[in-house]
Amino acid sequence: MKKILIALETGEKEQAAFRRAAEAAGVACAFTFTTPAAATEEQIAEACFIVGNVPPRKIAASENLDVLQLFSAGADPYMPEGVLSEKTVLCNATGAYGQAVSEHAFALTLMLVKKLHLYRSSQLNCRWEDHGMVTSLDGATVLVVGLGDIGLSYARLVKAMGARVIGVKRRGGPCPEGVDELVLTGEIDRVLPRADVVMSVLPSTADTAYFYTAERFGAMKRSAVFINCGRGNAVSHEALLQALRSGEIAAAAIDVCETEPLPADSPLWREEKLVITPHVAGNFHLASIYEGIIGIALENLTNYLGGKPLRNIVDPATGYKR
Amino acid sequence: MKKILIALETGEKEQAAFRRAAEAAGVACAFTFTTPAAATEEQIAEACFIVGNVPPRKIAASENLDVLQLFSAGADPYMPEGVLSEKTVLCNATGAYGQAVSEHAFALTLMLVKKLHLYRSSQLNCRWEDHGMVTSLDGATVLVVGLGDIGLSYARLVKAMGARVIGVKRRGGPCPEGVDELVLTGEIDRVLPRADVVMSVLPSTADTAYFYTAERFGAMKRSAVFINCGRGNAVSHEALLQALRSGEIAAAAIDVCETEPLPADSPLWREEKLVITPHVAGNFHLASIYEGIIGIALENLTNYLGGKPLRNIVDPATGYKR
Numbered sequence: 001m002k003k004i005l006i007a008l009e010t011g012e013k014e015q016a017a018f019r020r021a022a023e024a025a026g027v028a029c030a031f032t033f034t035t036p037a038a039a040t041e042e043q044i045a046e047a048c049f050i051v052g053n054v055p056p057r058k059i060a061a062s063e064n065l066d067v068l069q070l071f072s073a074g075a076d077p078y079m080p081e082g083v084l085s086e087k088t089v090l091c092n093a094t095g096a097y098g099q100a101v102s103e104h105a106f107a108l109t110l111m112l113v114k115k116l117h118l119y120r121s122s123q124l125n126c127r128w129e130d131h132g133m134v135t136s137l138d139g140a141t142v143l144v145v146g147l148g149d150i151g152l153s154y155a156r157l158v159k160a161m162g163a164r165v166i167g168v169k170r171r172g173g174p175c176p177e178g179v180d181e182l183v184l185t186g187e188i189d190r191v192l193p194r195a196d197v198v199m200s201v202l203p204s205t206a207d208t209a210y211f212y213t214a215e216r217f218g219a220m221k222r223s224a225v226f227i228n229c230g231r232g233n234a235v236s237h238e239a240l241l242q243a244l245r246s247g248e249i250a251a252a253a254i255d256v257c258e259t260e261p262l263p264a265d266s267p268l269w270r271e272e273k274l275v276i277t278p279h280v281a282g283n284f285h286l287a288s289i290y291e292g293i294i295g296i297a298l299e300n301l302t303n304y305l306g307g308k309p310l311r312n313i314v315d316p317a318t319g320y321k322r
Numbered sequence: 323m324k325k326i327l328i329a330l331e332t333g334e335k336e337q338a339a340f341r342r343a344a345e346a347a348g349v350a351c352a353f354t355f356t357t358p359a360a361a362t363e364e365q366i367a368e369a370c371f372i373v374g375n376v377p378p379r380k381i382a383a384s385e386n387l388d389v390l391q392l393f394s395a396g397a398d399p400y401m402p403e404g405v406l407s408e409k410t411v412l413c414n415a416t417g418a419y420g421q422a423v424s425e426h427a428f429a430l431t432l433m434l435v436k437k438l439h440l441y442r443s444s445q446l447n448c449r450w451e452d453h454g455m456v457t458s459l460d461g462a463t464v465l466v467v468g469l470g471d472i473g474l475s476y477a478r479l480v481k482a483m484g485a486r487v488i489g490v491k492r493r494g495g496p497c498p499e500g501v502d503e504l505v506l507t508g509e510i511d512r513v514l515p516r517a518d519v520v521m522s523v524l525p526s527t528a529d530t531a532y533f534y535t536a537e538r539f540g541a542m543k544r545s546a547v548f549i550n551c552g553r554g555n556a557v558s559h560e561a562l563l564q565a566l567r568s569g570e571i572a573a574a575a576i577d578v579c580e581t582e583p584l585p586a587d588s589p590l591w592r593e594e595k596l597v598i599t600p601h602v603a604g605n606f607h608l609a610s611i612y613e614g615i616i617g618i619a620l621e622n623l624t625n626y627l628g629g630k631p632l633r634n635i636v637d638p639a640t641g642y643k644r
Contacts, residue, residue: 103436106432107436114425116429116599119598120443130602160483266448285455286458
């Protein structure tokens with residue numbers, strides 16, 4: 001009897017779907033449906049297949065665990081040595097977040113470009129005031145840093161408005177559809193001065209910590225806008241504030257912070273040229289995310305029970321999907 | 323010697339272009355370059371061709387005036403009897419505003435749909451707070467009320483994000499590209515209950531005053547968002563506030579108001595579910611607007627001097643382009 005732990009809010013519909021997947025595979029399974037916070041150490045220790053971001057310390061490198069299927073795209077809390085046994089295959093939910101996060105990043109981009117953040121501030125002061133000229137994405141050069149599912153969806157959205165897209169990714173390869181020019185991450189400094197918009201969806205890895213240095217902000221156009229919908233530690237709060245205050249860039253929007261939640265006394269809150277959303281671009285806020293996660297989990301459970309290759313395996317060396 | 327009055331900020335480049343147009347037509351012209359506010363009654367009285375929205379009362383039905391080329395799309399201040407002589411042909415600048423206003427309306431739409439107005443309010447209170455589920459334009463039904471240049475541009479933008487577009491226009495005809503379904507203005511009540519987004523760019527005419535009644539807001543989905551980037555008098559402030567406060571619609575954004583500037587003591591400013599921008603969607607805020615206006619004015623000056631038909635003639639009966 002295989003013990004399957006689903007540590008993710010589910011309803012009858014989803015629970016029935018998991019049970020059907022096991023029946024279809026012809027493997028006897030015992031399912032436990034719970035949430036990441038409520039999952040006990042015993043439930044985790046017994047499970048061979050877990051769906052959900054259970055607390056890393058509770059896993060304790062369990063030798064029973066064959067597969068940990070996360071519901072997040074980022075896998076960083078599970079990367080340190082000692083969290084997972086060497087036998088455990090770690091899978092993420094890349095693919096479930098593309099639509100939600102790319103649309104949120106796109107909405108933030110338009111908000112900055114059309115100065116809607118300044119108009120909202122004026123409104124809250126009951127002021128009918130004009131914030132001057134705006135720009136358009138039509139004809140703009142947009143740098144998309146991180147060309148996974150989210151980055152590619154975002155590229156399609158800005159391209160539909162007439163932008164020229166420069167994609168930045170770790171590894172070379174053919175230029176994906178919707179991207180006009182492809183640049184390696186290591187060569188980003190060559191293209192930063194050309195960008196009207198820099199949108200970053202870098203995951204959190206050793207290579208991406210504090211990727212956006214003071215020098216890199218300094219290399220951007222003074223009219224550029226910067227958006228971070230990846231992980232907060234790609235940008236130091238100090239460098240970002242400095243870039244905004246000195247006018248090295250025109251405006252920025254971040255859905256992720258170095259420290260989350262952002263402390264109430266952080267000077268970032270009151271920086272007029274900065275828009276902050278509280279890590280909500282993904283986080284189950286669009287119905288398609290949950291549906292996507294359930295789809296990936298069902299597919300990988302079927303693969304696992306049938307002895308077939310899993311999808312969305314995280315490479316322990318990079319923290320990315322292989 | 324034809325007296326041409328250009329009552330619109332111009333630089334050397336634009337002034338040279340107007341002079342070249344007169345030379346090319348082989349007609350001797352005397353140009354005066356000024357602004358609407360600075361144009362004198364004498365300058366206006368002598369001119370046979372005016373570019374710019376000079377104050378209506380200063381025109382005094384001048385019999386010398388053959389053509390008044392506005393830089394606005396709306397022509398309502400020039401419609402009342404006694405403003406223009408019967409011989410004067412009134413032309414607007416429809417076509418110059420499509421990109422700017424449609425992009426502004428699109429940015430407002432995404433702001434509402436992704437709840438960025440609520441997050442901006444939270445930010446200004448230094449609060450890391452979650453405003454819950456959002457929706458997408460992908461699969462949404464978007465009603466575009468007013469299918470001129472702006473409405474059609476907006477339709478293309480939302481369609482690129484996966485929306486289904488219902489276009490609403492005065493007169494029937496073939497369904498334009500980018501519009502999935504066409505409905506006559508008089509039949510709008512039939513489709514209002516289906517819309518996730520209602521975006522209005524109705525001009526100000528006798529037919530459109532207070533078009534959005536309490537009944538029409540009541541007919542919309544409770545989850546619907548409403549955007550007005552046309553003219554302020556299409557919506558009464560009272561009906562809009564009532565619809566938002568009672569939850570008959572989810573949120574709204576307006577770039578135009580019944581009274582402009584909106585008085586500081588208006589309750590609209592503080593309505594959390596309402597976004598207000600101060601009539602800036604057009605208003606020369608995107609470079610393409612000015613370029614478009616100059617292009618239309620040059621074309622019509624050339625047409626006028628060459629005895630050819632003018633473009634963008636306003637129908638005195640409707641206030642629309644003919």
